[in-house]
């Protein structure tokens with residue numbers, strides 16, 4: 001697994017991103033109406049590990065999230081789950097999908 | 105990867121926001137047709153701001169139907185080309201021509217809201233062509249550059265009309281104007297309230313008790329982010345509507361699936377079907393608070409489940425209607441309920 005050690009810091013710089021607060025309890029996964037395996041919890045692990053390719057491999061899950069905050073409302077660690085997912089979209093949009101107003 | 109290409113779909117939305125100031129531009133007639141005969145004053149310190157959500161949704165419906173047919177088909181391969189074409193031709197707009205009857209019904213909801221506010225003695229203006237989409241989809245999809253640029257345009261417009269206070273009609277526009285704009289714009293200082301919050305404060309007297317029973321589908325945004333849970337219930341109850349709560353209601357509400365209908369229509373339908381199942385076990389009359397929830401739930405609802413916007417009930421309970429133009433038709437609030445083409449209620 002290739003590691004991009006700057007990934008967590010770059011995302012954290014956007015302000016709202018706080019995956020490092022996650023205590024990996026699994027409440028979010030249990031409550032998510034999408035029932036996508038270990039999503040979103042595992043995604044935060046990948047980011048913290050700097051496993052960029054793993055994050056990119058989960059593009060579809062990242063864009064599937066409803067941002068409904070069912071998980072976030074019940075997260076014991078105050079993780080901004082929806083904002084974290086949204087920040088990952090911004091990251092994927094810019095660095096993987098070539099989406100940016102200035103790009104086109 | 106999803107058979108509907110994420111990159112090209114989002115690219116198209118982004119281009120539209122930049123060039124046409126809406127993710128899904130609707131013709132002027134459709135965006136403003138609902139104001140006909142209402143004599144809404146232009147501008148002013150307090151304005152009603154629709155953010156075009158009720159006007160865009162019928163178009164989104166049409167687009168989603170087409171995307172659902174496209175998912176997994178050879179047509180999806182042409183998205184890249186479509187995106188490039190869209191820069192010159194308003195392809196999203198062309199693809200999305202909505203059902204006119206549905207569009208009329210959604211206009212009726214806005215007219216109901218105007219009647220309710222007038223009935224409660226609230227004075228307000230309207231921005232007409234400057235009542236722009238607030239950019240919720242761009243925000244949700246993480247298109248932050250596009251969003252910031254667009255939010256600046258929206259705010260500049262509001263300021264140029266001297267607006268200080270905004271009354272919103274849907275959760276998405278409310279969240280954008282109340283939570284997100286203050287984070288992305290400098291000097292943003294508008295007071296933002298939903299019409300439901302305004303009405304609850306004004307305590308209008310009902311003209312009749314509806315004597316019916318419903319269940320409420322809460323919007324995720326209203327319930328978990330904006331604190332709008334009790335207001336619609338209080339208004340419904342005062343109008344003689346009994347509310348039977350579904351287990352997942354209020355802060356624990358379950359999403360209708362609407363937010364992913366553009367990119368994952370099949371997934372979105374599954375979620376909507378699940379939600380309609382939960383709601384219809386409690387009541388066959390379902391009240392929604394958001395045009396996107398309404399559209400997404402209705403798309404999969406069986407004939408006998410009647411889903412409609414809360415304004416339909418409220419207008420019927422609180423606004424005197426002339427015989428020729430009922431303010432709302434609750435009894436017939438079916439999957440394609442008759443629209444309100446009513447004249448403004450003399451408040």
Ligand code: SF4
Nearest residue numbers: 022023025026028075
């Ligand atoms: S609920 Fe919160 S703390 Fe628990 S796994 Fe999910 S994000 Fe981490």
Ligand code: SF4
Nearest residue numbers: 032065066068069071
């Ligand atoms: S915000 Fe996303 S991850 Fe959390 S419950 Fe909703 S769909 Fe699942």
